[in-house]
Amino acid sequence: MTSDYWRALCGGLLIGAGAAALLLLNGRIAGISGILGNAVRGRAGGQGWRVAFLLGLVLPAAVFGLGSIGFAQGLPGLAVSGLLVGFGTRLGSGCTSGHGVCGLANLSPRSLAATATFMAVAGLTVFFVRHSGFAWLS
């Protein structure tokens, strides 16, 4: 259990280092939903850094593997979840990385409101799925 916390903390420090590096060296914010959204939309100008960041993002897992993982949903549930995550993060201008890491690091009240909202709603969703009559959703 203790090693869980060490891994969680060390991983967090690495994530923060990645966000800091992108800001300090590229002048960009490490918001993955925005980087992905603009990359697939083919926004003109400076696409190279977006593609490079996304390639870098998947590189460690491609080399070292993912470790033990378990999906909680089948294909239909994952499709619904993906649509909601894609639509919601673009409408709300950010996800766990953009608002939760970069926005909070930037002491942004806007990102604090967004982070509080998605954490609370995600917690409620898990509660409904696991501990209520909506257990058929899991």
Added chain:
Amino acid sequence: MAFVTALVAGALFGLGLVVSRMVDPQRVLGFLDVAGHWNPSLAFTMGGAVLVAAPAFLYVRRRGVDLTGAAVALPDRFRIDRALIGGSALFGIGWGLSGICPGPGLVLLTGGSPRAVVFVAALIAGSLLQGWVASRGSATGWLGRLRHDAPPRA
């Protein structure tokens, strides 16, 4: 050069997602499941990430430039509107269903599971759908209120 630095930054970020086990949907759901067998370890991930990134943001906010001397315009920190809260709520539902947010979703593709492919395809579709809806909405109709650049209602 921008390509190389972005690649390195992405690799640091991606390594952190693997090391912290943010890439494991079950681990994330365990963190979100406050009423069950709550595993709060991922709070250390978020805290650690914010702790390291904060000085970089402070530096850039104070000087208005990054380390290469290029001007950086940080986003508006204050406007809290309906799109921000509504979008974040929709994201929260999706995240709570699967335990996968955009970064880990992309990293999960490396495992080769069709489930990861379906999630990321839907993620991109949802992202494009939001862009399409926003481009069609008038400034006054209900669709218009789904634009994050919409003016506040009078």
